[in-house]
Amino acid sequence: MGGINTPIRVIDARGNILCGSHLFTGDYSTGEEYAEALGNAINEMIEKNDLQGKIKGIGMGTPNGNMNEGTIEKAANIPWAKTVVVPIARMVTEKTGLPCRLTNDANAAALGEMIYGAAKGMKDFIVITLGTGVGSGIVSNGQLVVGHDGFAGELGHVTVVRHNGRLCGCGRSGCLETYASATGVARTAREFLDLFPERESELRTISFRPITSKDVFEAAEKGDELAIDIFNFTGKILGTAFCDFIAFSSPQAIILFGGLAQAGNYLLKPILEEIDRHVLSVYKGKTKVILSQLKGAEAALLGASALAWE
Amino acid sequence: MGGINTPIRVIDARGNILCGSHLFTGDYSTGEEYAEALGNAINEMIEKNDLQGKIKGIGMGTPNGNMNEGTIEKAANIPWAKTVVVPIARMVTEKTGLPCRLTNDANAAALGEMIYGAAKGMKDFIVITLGTGVGSGIVSNGQLVVGHDGFAGELGHVTVVRHNGRLCGCGRSGCLETYASATGVARTAREFLDLFPERESELRTISFRPITSKDVFEAAEKGDELAIDIFNFTGKILGTAFCDFIAFSSPQAIILFGGLAQAGNYLLKPILEEIDRHVLSVYKGKTKVILSQLKGAEAALLGASALAWE
Numbered sequence: 311m312g313g314i315n316t317p318i319r320v321i322d323a324r325g326n327i328l329c330g331s332h333l334f335t336g337d338y339s340t341g342e343e344y345a346e347a348l349g350n351a352i353n354e355m356i357e358k359n360d361l362q363g364k365i366k367g368i369g370m371g372t373p374n375g376n377m378n379e380g381t382i383e384k385a386a387n388i389p390w391a392k393t394v395v396v397p398i399a400r401m402v403t404e405k406t407g408l409p410c411r412l413t414n415d416a417n418a419a420a421l422g423e424m425i426y427g428a429a430k431g432m433k434d435f436i437v438i439t440l441g442t443g444v445g446s447g448i449v450s451n452g453q454l455v456v457g458h459d460g461f462a463g464e465l466g467h468v469t470v471v472r473h474n475g476r477l478c479g480c481g482r483s484g485c486l487e488t489y490a491s492a493t494g495v496a497r498t499a500r501e502f503l504d505l506f507p508e509r510e511s512e513l514r515t516i517s518f519r520p521i522t523s524k525d526v527f528e529a530a531e532k533g534d535e536l537a538i539d540i541f542n543f544t545g546k547i548l549g550t551a552f553c554d555f556i557a558f559s560s561p562q563a564i565i566l567f568g569g570l571a572q573a574g575n576y577l578l579k580p581i582l583e584e585i586d587r588h589v590l591s592v593y594k595g596k597t598k599v600i601l602s603q604l605k606g607a608e609a610a611l612l613g614a615s616a617l618a619w620e
Numbered sequence: 621m622g623g624i625n626t627p628i629r630v631i632d633a634r635g636n637i638l639c640g641s642h643l644f645t646g647d648y649s650t651g652e653e654y655a656e657a658l659g660n661a662i663n664e665m666i667e668k669n670d671l672q673g674k675i676k677g678i679g680m681g682t683p684n685g686n687m688n689e690g691t692i693e694k695a696a697n698i699p700w701a702k703t704v705v706v707p708i709a710r711m712v713t714e715k716t717g718l719p720c721r722l723t724n725d726a727n728a729a730a731l732g733e734m735i736y737g738a739a740k741g742m743k744d745f746i747v748i749t750l751g752t753g754v755g756s757g758i759v760s761n762g763q764l765v766v767g768h769d770g771f772a773g774e775l776g777h778v779t780v781v782r783h784n785g786r787l788c789g790c791g792r793s794g795c796l797e798t799y800a801s802a803t804g805v806a807r808t809a810r811e812f813l814d815l816f817p818e819r820e821s822e823l824r825t826i827s828f829r830p831i832t833s834k835d836v837f838e839a840a841e842k843g844d845e846l847a848i849d850i851f852n853f854t855g856k857i858l859g860t861a862f863c864d865f866i867a868f869s870s871p872q873a874i875i876l877f878g879g880l881a882q883a884g885n886y887l888l889k890p891i892l893e894e895i896d897r898h899v900l901s902v903y904k905g906k907t908k909v910i911l912s913q914l915k916g917a918e919a920a921l922l923g924a925s926a927l928a929w930e
Contacts, residue, residue, distance in 0.1 A: 434768040448868070450767075455760045457870025458744040459906055462760075467900045468864040472782065480900055554778040558758070558868050560767025590777045590790055596769055 311335055311372045313387035317607070318351055320361060321615040325426040327608075329359050336389045341382075341396035349405020368402060368410040369617030371418030371610050378460035380412055411617040415439070415610055416463065417454050419567050419602075420447025422613030427604040428565050435563045436555055437602070438465065438548075440570035443479075444487040444494075450559050466491070470551050489547045492570045495523040498540050511536035523570055530576050541576035548577065549584025556585070556593050567602040567609065574601060621645055621682045623697035627917070628661055630671060631925040635736040637918075639669050646699045651692075651706035659715020678712060678720040679927030681728030681920050688770035690722055721927040725749070725920055726773065727764050729877050729912075730757025732923025737914040738875050745873045746865055747912070748775065748858075750880035753789075754797040754804075760869050776801070780861050799857045802880045805833040808850050821846035837883050851886035858887070859894025866895070866903050877912040877919065884911060 312335060319330040331351055338344035356362060374385040380399025385391045399410040413421075420437040423429040429437070433452040439445040444466030448455040455462045466487035467480055475484020476497065488494050499513055499521045512529050513521055513536060529537035552564055566577070581599050589597075602609060622645060629640040641661055648654035666672060684695040690709025695701045709720040723731075730747040733739040739747070743762040749755040754776030758765040765772045776797035777790055785794020786807065798804050809823055809831045822839050823831055823846060839847035862874055876887070891909050899907075912919060 432768070434772075450760050450765045450772075451763050453761050453763070455765075455869050457760075458742070458872035459870055459903075461902050462744075462868065462870035464867040464900055464902070467867050469860070469898075470782075472780075472860070482898065482900070550779070550782070554864065555868070557774040557777050558772065558865070559765050560769055560772035562768035588779075588792065590774055590792070592771050592774070593769075 311370060311388070313373070313389075316348065317611060318348075318355065319611050319615070320355065320359065320365070321612065323619070325612050325615075327611070329355060331355050338390055341390050341394070341398060341401065344390055345396075345398060345401035345405060349402055352402070352406050352408075365408055367618035368406065368408050369418070369614040370399070370402070370410065370412035371415045371614035372398065372412050373414065375412045375414040375417075376460035377411070377413040377417065377454070377456045378458075380410070382412075409618070411620070413454065413456070413614075413617060414445070414447075414463075416445035417447040417456070418613030418617070419604075419609050420449055420454065420613065421616035422604055422609040422611075423565055423567070423602060424449060424452075425616045425619070426612050427609065428600050428602055429563060432562050434559060435561045435565060436465075436559065437565045437567050439568040440491060440566060441568040442492055444491045448559060448561075455559075465551070465555065468551060468554065470547055486547070486551050490544055490551075490570075492523040495526055495540060495544055495570065496521050498543055499523075499526050499537075502536060502540055502543075506536070509536050513537060523573075527573050527576070530573070538576060541573055542580045545577045545580025546584045549581040550588060552581065552585055552597075552599070553589045556589055556597050560593060561597055563598040563600055565600055565602055567604075571601050621680060621698070623683070623699075626658065627921060628658075628665065629921050629925070630665065630669065630675070631922060633929065635922050635925075637921070639665060641665050648700055650700050651704070651708060651711065654700055655706075655708060655711035655715060659712055662712070662716050662718075675718055677928030678716065678718050679728070679924040680709070680712070680720065680722035681725045681924035682708065682722050683724065685722045685724040685727075686770035687721070687723040687727065687764070687766045690720070692722075719928070721930070723764065723766070723924075723927060724755070724757075724773075726755035727757040727766070728923030728927070729914075729919050730759055730764065730923065731926035732914055732919040732921075733875055733877070733912060734759060735926045735929070736922050737919065738910050738912055739873060742872050744869060745871045745875060746775070746869065747875045747877050749878040750801060750876060751878040752802055754801045758869060758871075765869075775861070775865065778861060778864065780857055796857070796861050800854055800861075800880075802833040805836055805850060805854055805880065806831050808853055809833075809836050809847075812846060812850055812853075816846070819846050823847060833880055833883075837886070840883070840886050848886060851883055852890045855887045855890025856894045859891040860898060862891065862895055862907075862909070863899045866899055866907050870903060871907055873908040873910055875910055875912055877914075881911050 316333040320328040382391045382396045402410040416439045429435045437447040446463045446465035448463045467485045469484045471484035476488035478485040478488045526537045626643040630638040692701045692706045712720040726749045739745045747757040756773045756775035758773045777795045779794045781794035786798035788795040788798045836847045
């Protein structure tokens with residue numbers, strides 16, 4: 311479930327998408343209306359495709375999803391859940407007669423990686439989602455770490471710069487997300503262009519619109535050294551943060567997922583160098599950092615579906 | 621198992637200590653000799669107390685204990701395991717015929733708190749051991765977080781000061797342990813006395829021996845403001861680190877354990893203030909910070925015994 315669209319898919323145990331439909335998330339003014347429409351869409355899809363009795367359960371990936379309670383809690387980007395707690399899993403079960411579980415997008419991505427992707431066969435790993443923000447899904451001993459309140463794993467909001475850090479949308483400052491998200495990279499680009507007026511860069515030719523992380527990637531691909539240094543800076547901060555994550559749960563792998571992960575080696579190289587330089591010796595050389603093997607939209611859908619197998 | 625002493629106890633399911641003996645850890649030159657002596661001591665104790673057939677298993681708390689493998693790996697303070705990996709659990713099983721599991725001291729303390737102490741009934745909590753160093757035992761979803769290699773939970777070595785941090789015994793700098801351990805508090809005391817020559821403090825009267833964290837506590841108890849500020853500084857650093865731990869696993873409680881935890885409210889107050897000021901809003905007011913309810917030596921023994929019930 312995104313702020314705009316709710317794709318609905320039937321997925322089999324091997325991760326094949328069999329059929330699908332969708333809703334516009336924002337077309338409804340209350341959680342009840344949305345749940346009613348979602349239930350109807352699911353029931354219609356089951357009927358139209360002769361799937362009665364063949365669906366094991368429903369898994370949902372939602373913003374601010376509380377896995378313990380099956381609720382969406384005060385999700386800023388969902389019009390009918392901005393200020394309230396919506397027990398969406400229970401409502402969908404009532405409309406469809408099927409068990410329903412939910413979790414947030416990053417946890418869904420982690421389940422997707424474990425069952426169908428780069429973490430197949432792993433019991434201890436962390437997925438870091440690098441998009442507009444930075445999210446995380448943590449798996450320890452084969453289980454999602456959701457915490458006592460269902461909201462564990464906000465690694466985009468660990469503090470990486472403790473003095474004069476960048477202001478974060480969460481109201482605090484110095485959060486990982488302000489440096490290592492797509493918007494964080496764009497912010498670094500603007501800072502670097504101001505900070506090093508003597509350095510040439512094709513990023514200086516962009517005008518009439520804000521620089522994006524995609525611009526930085528494209529410039530790096532052409533050998534632009536300032537652009538490469540922007541990724542070096544970003545990767546170093548990620549690597550430093552990863553050293554602390556490793557000291558926490560000693561994962562077999564940290565998997566990078568989401569738009570910014572497409573920067574590939576421009577990010578991986580400085581991350582690995584920083585981990586190698588800084589990680590506590592007992593962990594040295596043990597944790598892999600790898601890119602997701604699932605396509606963006608697919609991973610969230612596959613991950614959400616994985617909830618239904620549990 | 622400590623570097624000097626190995627206390628051995630028979631403990632029942634309610635946490636009562638029934639009988640005991642001990643070994644001197646350092647009296648042996650190889651792991652084999654130590655395991656032989658330990659096996660003999662256990663067998664003798666069982667025979668002397670008519671406990672044949674009544675022992676369910678053996679649990680050990682050891683330095684650098686790898687829970688996944690049952691090994692002690694390069695433990696600096698164990699003379700016969702300084703540079704080698706000793707498969708001690710298997711060796712003890714061979715000598716006694718009893719199943720044997722081990723983990724490090726902080727994890728043993730976490731199990732002790734869960735089964736007999738302050739974390740009774742909790743599924744998500746973190747024990748922070750504040751002694752000569754800082755250790756941690758993390759429980760998520762009712763299970764110890766041990767990681768893919770058995771060495772997760774080195775929270776004494778997350779980096780809390782990223783620039784010009786204090787040098788740490790691990791070879792890096794800025795680790796939590798360099799500020800929040802008993803030795804870290806003593807270090808802060810020396811720094812504060814140098815840094816604020818104008819401030820009066822009874823800590824200035826200590827001479828001919830190094831200041832200890834106990835001195836700082838005793839001065840604080842007498843109302844010494846510099847001593848109280850030393851704990852404020854320490855608690856603030858712990859609180860900042862705890863905000864990141866909470867973002868990771870959203871624990872119901874963080875439990876302070878070990879010698880320095882006896883400073884009680886001198887530490888708790890600044891910790892709670894810092895968490896309240898700095899934690900991500902979704903976690904606000906949710907995580908308790910409490911003192912261990914187990915006596916020092918007891919908790920490690922009870923926790924180790926808890927391994928045998930699993």
